[in-house]
Amino acid sequence: MTAELGHFALIIALVLAGLLSVVPLWGSWSRHMAAMRLAPSLAFGVTLFLSISFACLAHAFLTDDFSVKVVASNSNSLLPAMYKFSALWGNHEGSLLLWVLILSFWMSAVALFSSGLPTPVLARVLAIMGAVAVGFLSFSLFTSNPFERLLPATPADGQDLNPLLQDPGLIIHPPLLYMGYVGFSVAFAFAVAALLGGRLDAAWARWSRPWTNAAWGFLSLGIMLGSWWAYYELGWGGWWFWDPVENASFMPWLAGTALVHSLAVTEKRGLFKSWTVLLALAAFSLSLLGTFLVRSGVLTSVHAFAADPERGLFILVFLVIVIGGSLTLYALRVPAVKSVVSFSLVSRETLLLVNNVVFLVATLTVLFGTLFPLLMDALGQGKYSVGAPYFNAVFLPLMSSLVPFMGLGPISRWRDDSVHRWRSRVALPALLVVACALLLPWLSGQTFNLWVSLAVLCSLWVVFGMVDDLRSRKRPGVTWRLLLRRQPASYWGMVLAHSGFAAVVISVVATTQYSVERDLRMAPGMSETLAGYEFVFDRVERERGPNYLADVAYFRVFAASEAVDSRTVDADPIAALKAEKRRYFASGSLMTEAAIAATAFRDLYVAMGEPVGDDGAWAIRLHYKPMVRWMWLGAVAMGLGAFLTVADRRYRTVRSRQVATAAGYHGSPA
Amino acid sequence: MHPVRRQRLGVVVSIVVFSTIAVGLVAYALRGNINLFYPPAEVAAGKAPVDTQIRVGGMVVEGSVDRSDDSLEVSFLVTDFTANVGIVYDGILPDLFAEGEGVVASGQLSRSAGGGYVLMASEILAKHDENYMPPEVAEALNKDPTAALNP
Numbered sequence: 061m062t063a064e065l066g067h068f069a070l071i072i073a074l075v076l077a078g079l080l081s082v083v084p085l086w087g088s089w090s091r092h093m094a095a096m097r098l099a100p101s102l103a104f105g106v107t108l109f110l111s112i113s114f115a116c117l118a119h120a121f122l123t124d125d126f127s128v129k130v131v132a133s134n135s136n137s138l139l140p141a142m143y144k145f146s147a148l149w150g151n152h153e154g155s156l157l158l159w160v161l162i163l164s165f166w167m168s169a170v171a172l173f174s175s176g177l178p179t180p181v182l183a184r185v186l187a188i189m190g191a192v193a194v195g196f197l198s199f200s201l202f203t204s205n206p207f208e209r210l211l212p213a214t215p216a217d218g219q220d221l222n223p224l225l226q227d228p229g230l231i232i233h234p235p236l237l238y239m240g241y242v243g244f245s246v247a248f249a250f251a252v253a254a255l256l257g258g259r260l261d262a263a264w265a266r267w268s269r270p271w272t273n274a275a276w277g278f279l280s281l282g283i284m285l286g287s288w289w290a291y292y293e294l295g296w297g298g299w300w301f302w303d304p305v306e307n308a309s310f311m312p313w314l315a316g317t318a319l320v321h322s323l324a325v326t327e328k329r330g331l332f333k334s335w336t337v338l339l340a341l342a343a344f345s346l347s348l349l350g351t352f353l354v355r356s357g358v359l360t361s362v363h364a365f366a367a368d369p370e371r372g373l374f375i376l377v378f379l380v381i382v383i384g385g386s387l388t389l390y391a392l393r394v395p396a397v398k399s400v401v402s403f404s405l406v407s408r409e410t411l412l413l414v415n416n417v418v419f420l421v422a423t424l425t426v427l428f429g430t431l432f433p434l435l436m437d438a439l440g441q442g443k444y445s446v447g448a449p450y451f452n453a454v455f456l457p458l459m460s461s462l463v464p465f466m467g468l469g470p471i472s473r474w475r476d477d478s479v480h481r482w483r484s485r486v487a488l489p490a491l492l493v494v495a496c497a498l499l500l501p502w503l504s505g506q507t508f509n510l511w512v513s514l515a516v517l518c519s520l521w522v523v524f525g526m527v528d529d530l531r532s533r534k535r536p537g538v539t540w541r542l543l544l545r546r547q548p549a550s551y552w553g554m555v556l557a558h559s560g561f562a563a564v565v566i567s568v569v570a571t572t573q574y575s576v577e578r579d580l581r582m583a584p585g586m587s588e589t590l591a592g593y594e595f596v597f598d599r600v601e602r603e604r605g606p607n608y609l610a611d612v613a614y615f616r617v618f619a620a621s622e623a624v625d626s627r628t629v630d631a632d633p634i635a636a637l638k639a640e641k642r643r644y645f646a647s648g649s650l651m652t653e654a655a656i657a658a659t660a661f662r663d664l665y666v667a668m669g670e671p672v673g674d675d676g677a678w679a680i681r682l683h684y685k686p687m688v689r690w691m692w693l694g695a696v697a698m699g700l701g702a703f704l705t706v707a708d709r710r711y712r713t714v715r716s717r718q719v720a721t722a723a724g725y726h727g728s729p730a
Numbered sequence: 731m732h733p734v735r736r737q738r739l740g741v742v743v744s745i746v747v748f749s750t751i752a753v754g755l756v757a758y759a760l761r762g763n764i765n766l767f768y769p770p771a772e773v774a775a776g777k778a779p780v781d782t783q784i785r786v787g788g789m790v791v792e793g794s795v796d797r798s799d800d801s802l803e804v805s806f807l808v809t810d811f812t813a814n815v816g817i818v819y820d821g822i823l824p825d826l827f828a829e830g831e832g833v834v835a836s837g838q839l840s841r842s843a844g845g846g847y848v849l850m851a852s853e854i855l856a857k858h859d860e861n862y863m864p865p866e867v868a869e870a871l872n873k874d875p876t877a878a879l880n881p
């Protein structure tokens with residue numbers, strides 16, 4: 061019964077979304093106030109009925125209602141309750157429902173927090189989002205209904221959730237990622253609304269900026285969680301695979317990064333308007349493209365749930381309508397919104413422009429690499445695969461070309477600056493940075509490595525740029541404490557996000573360069589030395605989990621010098637590790653659970669392969685991974701930094717007034 | 731120069747510079763880093779290049795998996811039901827690797843002593859879950875994924 065209720069609620073949500081996409085838009089043209097004012101209520105209505113629908117599906121999962129098809133094929137009565145719940149989005153139909161639910165949350169949030177927005181603008185923004193919701197709701201209802209029943213042949217038990225997805229990280233990874241993906245629909249709706257209304261000014265940038273930053277923050281966290289999950293769950297210690305679906309989430313992130321920065325210029329200086337709008341359209345279009353790539357099964361990937369040509373076609377058509385429609389609108393309307401303000405070549409605007417160009421070019425190279433196999437296949441040139449070497453060779457040099465500008469960005473001035481001033485400002489930081497780059501890798505006790513040294517150089521350059529900037533803000537008579545408190549939230553957000561980026565740069569390079577990895581055959585009682593650590597393989601035991609049976613390998617790790625007498629004297633091990641090989645009952649599939657001993661500066665990683673030979677030996681994978689944590693911590697810092705900018709006071713106080721001065725300059729930084 | 735023109739010049743120059751870098755990198759990276767998929771039949775017929783990075787995929791032949799006792803070396807046959815190709819791999823196989831299941835191996839082809847071809851694999855990809863078959867493998871197996879799952 062609940063399933064039918066959910067289905068019915070989904071249909072009502074579609075009807076409401078249909079009304080939302082038409083009535084307020086019509087109202088904004090015919091200046092019909094009541095029609096425009098209807099938009100927020102309709103948005104809340106869509107959210108309400110989608111929540112009901114979602115709750116019904118969750119109920120079916122939690123109560124093991126195997127007469128519902130998605131429950132039967134993705135859950136099992138032995139599954140722990142939290143995985144029953146997350147199994148809801150561990151499949152195509154359910155994840156799509158989550159997608160629209162989150163879209164409706166963003167819609168309601170816009171309706172709630174944008175009371176200062178002029179009524180026609182709000183009406184248009186919500187109507188555009190409503191139209192996107194119509195697209196996805198009809199996709200859900202007509203091609204992938206989550207409430208489809210298996211009657212009368214109801215199975216006795218479900219087929220279980222894919223064991224790879226039975227993990228706490230995977231409970232929150234999809235919702236966060238979708239928050240980011242779908243969040244760009246707000247920036248998109250603001251851009252389209254501005255094109256429709258023909259008004260594109262600093263006020264517009266100020267309205268859409270916090271939403272864009274928030275979406276970008278969620279996307280950063282979502283991608284980071286995915287990477288972290290892959291690291292500990294896939295059992296071979298990699299953290300980024302350039303898998304097509306990873307790229308699908310990475311491209312909107314790259315375009316979104318460019319957007320976040322160009323919005324800063326548009327808000328502060330009224331420049332780059334048409335460019336910003338184009339980026340807003342691009343970021344959301346790439347989100348949709350990502351959804352298409354994932355959901356249509358055209359690409360080989362861990363994330364491809366099912367290959368159904370009908371579904372693929374539907375999203376493709378939807379994609380063409382959204383991208384084609386918005387670009388046409390852009391072409392028609394954008395000549396009217398050209399900016400006339402000028403800036404000199406040596407200025408913060410130029411530096412942010414460089415940021416934009418680099419991120420856009422990076423997006424395009426990733427897009428090219430991702431679509432190349434599809435293109436060649438469509439042309440009948442054979443089945444190619446483009447792997448990590450291509451992306452590394454293209455992407456890393458591009459990103460590193462960004463760093464010199466990134467250090468200069470915060471210390472530079474808007475509008476007009478002088479090379480002379482830059483030179484005098486950066487001389488000291490540059491010297492310090494070079495000194496640190498030479499010393500730090502050496503002090504860390506590792507052999508000198510040019511790449512690590514360069515990475516340290518790059519990250520410290522970014523950090524010192526910010527420190528120097530803060531120092532220059534200090535006026536005589538202002539204490540440090542007051543200075544720090546006086547900086548607005550958006551400033552700290554920038555500092556946090558840029559520091560996070562610096563941490564990611566160091567981590568990626570240090571991990572890649574200094575990691576030691578060994579696959580070998582080990583029997584219980586044997587030990588192996590790796591990067592100064594002695595891994596002692598104690599025993600294997602068989603243990604039972606809620607829905608699986610596991611072979612558990614017990615390891616102890618000692619510092620290599622003590623290891624010789626450790627087994628007799630029983631010295632304290634640095635770490636005790638417990639790696640698992642699980643066989644899940646329902647599907648019979650095998651899963652590796654890696655064991656990781658982590659500190660701030662290194663991870664020790666053990667994963668089991670398969671049993672080898674007759675003496676109880678196993679194929680064992682040992683890793684030593686320095687600095688790997690910094691990558692995820694850095695990504696978290698980036699995400700939190702973005703959220704911090706949203707908390708900036710000027711978005712709350714200014715929103716009620718309608719500031720429309722294009723070149724309005726406020727003392728705070730971007 | 732007029733400031734607006736100077737500004738445009740700056741924009742154009744930076745876009746040209748970075749796209750040139752990007753195109754150069756893409757061209758460089760594409761030379762050696764993409765690899766083509768061959769079904770076993772084409773490999774057996776000698777249509778696949780030797781000593782070049784390629785991918786070969788198909789079903790793992792039942793009973794063909796042979797593990798060494800004192801190292802991680804493993805060898806097995808993959809088939810598309812037209813021909814078989816031997817694969818040799820030194821390392822840990824993915825969890826979902828199993829006899830009678832689909833697999834894609836990437837590596838370099840070399841001639842074996844018997845005159846046939848052996849793929850020295852550097853990477854083995856198995857299917858991701860029990861319902862999933864790599865599209866290349868499905869196509870190599872007579873374009874019918876369901877038949878391939880239950881041969």
